[in-house]
Amino acid sequence: MxxxxxxxxxxxxxxxxxxxxxxxxxxxxxxxxxxxxxxxxxxxxxGAITGFSARVAPQALGWTTEAYVELFCQGKTKPSDIALAVARYPEVVGAATITGEADALLHIRATDVRHVERVIERIAAETFVVRTKSSIVLSRLVEAPPGAAVPEARNGSPVPS
Missing domain, CATH: 1.10.10.10 (Winged helix-like DNA-binding domain superfamily/Winged helix DNA-binding domain)
Structure with missing residues (x-):
């Protein structure tokens, strides 16, 4: 498009x-x-616009703590297996396969650090997870919703979709 x-x-x-x-x-x-x-x-x-929604501050819902967790998985774990497993956790608000040593990166929102710890413990107990590496977010520096910044080619014309 x-x-x-x-x-x-x-x-x-x-x-x-x-x-x-x-x-x-x-x-x-x-x-x-x-x-x-x-x-x-x-x-x-x-399909360029997929829907309309309200953006709600996570803190208003009690999700005051967030973390990013790298997953290191056994052998050739399929991305679909990772997605199926982590989708069961409501605290996982984003997940992606990534380059580098880790197999996947999870974005977790929770009520506090102890809650993050419990979620990581449950995810680490998944049969395919070898280890995790986590980082707690201290403060957000930039947070723009998709579409807020419109990418352009270097010559000033829009980037083709």
């Missing part, structure tokens, strides 16, 4: 405020409300 500058500006406006009206977004990007609606409908149909 190819996104032009207007599509990217509309997406950035929606990321900033998903409740903005088409008229408000149109004023920001220089289009009529109906033109914005047509573009948003097309962006939804093509």
């Amino acid at each position: 190819e996104l032009d500058r207007l599509d990217r500006d509309i997406i950035a406006a929606l990321v900033d405020d998903a409740r903005a009206t088409y008229a408000d977004i149109g004023q920001q990007v220089g289009l009529s409300a109906s033109a914005v609606k047509r573009r948003v409908d097309r962006l939804r149909e093509t």
